[in-house]
Amino acid sequence: MKQRVAIIIPSYNEAENLKILFENIIKILPEGKIFVVDDSPEEEQIKLKKLVAKKKGIINLFFRKKKDGRGSAVRFGLEKALADKNILSFIEMDADLSHNPAEINRFLRVSAKADVVTGSRYRRESRVKDWPMRRLILSKMFNFILNILLGLKLTDYTNGFRLYNRKAVEFLSSAALKERGFIALSETALRLHENGFKFAEVPVSFTDRKNGKSNAGIREHWNALYGVVRMRFF
Numbered sequence: 398m399k400q401r402v403a404i405i406i407p408s409y410n411e412a413e414n415l416k417i418l419f420e421n422i423i424k425i426l427p428e429g430k431i432f433v434v435d436d437s438p439e440e441e442q443i444k445l446k447k448l449v450a451k452k453k454g455i456i457n458l459f460f461r462k463k464k465d466g467r468g469s470a471v472r473f474g475l476e477k478a479l480a481d482k483n484i485l486s487f488i489e490m491d492a493d494l495s496h497n498p499a500e501i502n503r504f505l506r507v508s509a510k511a512d513v514v515t516g517s518r519y520r521r522e523s524r525v526k527d528w529p530m531r532r533l534i535l536s537k538m539f540n541f542i543l544n545i546l547l548g549l550k551l552t553d554y555t556n557g558f559r560l561y562n563r564k565a566v567e568f569l570s571s572a573a574l575k576e577r578g579f580i581a582l583s584e585t586a587l588r589l590h591e592n593g594f595k596f597a598e599v600p601v602s603f604t605d606r607k608n609g610k611s612n613a614g615i616r617e618h619w620n621a622l623y624g625v626v627r628m629r630f631f
Contacts (some may be wrong), residue, residue, distance in 0.1 A: 401430050402505070403478035403487045407557075408435040411492035411623050412609045413446040415453075416447050419448070419456060421631040431456045436463065438451045467557065471584035472574065475566050493588045493606040496558040501541070503562040503599050508577020511597035512565045513589055515551060516558035522600035542622065543583055546629050549590050551598055554583045555621075558601055565594050576628060580621035 408415060415433065415535040422429060433456060434446055440462050459477065461470070469487050478484055486508055490496040496516070504514045518525050519540065525533060536555065543554040550573055557579065561569070561620040569585060590596065 401481065401483045401485075402426055402501070403475075403484045404431045404501075404584075405471055405474035405487060405489045406431065406433045406492050407467045407474070407489075408433050408437065408445075408492040409464060410437050410441050412437075412441055412448060412598050413437075414494050414606070415445065416448055418492060418494060418498070419452065420581070421568065423452075423455065425474045425501055425601045429455075430478065430484065432459070433457070433472040434459045434461065434477075435559060436461050436465060439460055440552055452551040466577030466581070468574075468584070469493040471557075471581070472569065473529065473630065475561070476570050479563075479566055480551060484565045487563070487566050488559065489561075492559050493608075495529055495604055495606055497602050497604075498511045500558075500599075500601050501560075503601075507597045507599055508560050508562060511563050512594040513586070513600060514560040514597045515553065515586070516556050516601035517551070517553035517598050518556050518601065518603045519552040520600040524600075528603070532566040532605075539622070543625060547583060548624055549586055549596070551586065551596070553598070554586060555579060555610075556601070556603065557582055563588055568592060570592070574597060576624050578621060578624070581625040583621075583625055587628065 422431060431602055435442060445458060449458050478487055486505060488501060488504060507514045517523055540554055572588050573582055574588065
């Protein structure tokens, strides 16, 4: 049977953005299978149910009772997608339209030579649009610190646009991962690297969200930095 690609999308109050994102993904990957893991309040979940009612089989929607972090939502979605034996490539991306589904094919091409393909906002060919300068500086500083602490030679540890092959996801499903927020991106990269998985990095475009509000403020970054120290040294 033809390989299917899974797209894992963690979501919190993103119904307005997801409506657009679903349409864009289906245009690019009509054979793809979308897994949305949503931690939103009940009224937002009702909106999502109505949104995907006509797309059953393509979009798989999972609701959790409380907000439990981006990292745990992605892992939950990966484990659900793993049950489909035809899926060999697993892509995680954000729900806020900051990632362009048209670039998924770039990940798939590179995945023939790597177990994990990370999308970078900070390579020469990358593009960052409409991001406030303070957010850009904070992100670059944070990634600089991560490179010192983790040493994986990635230019972007914190962009949630990635591809994992089936072997990598099988490993992650049984790994003793501790982090639940967005810093889980760094933990998964570290554990995969430690266990011999091969990485590749591709340039991507990144556009700041137009609708909704980001949770990645200074406090979140400080909590994440503590998480990196914890995962690296304890």
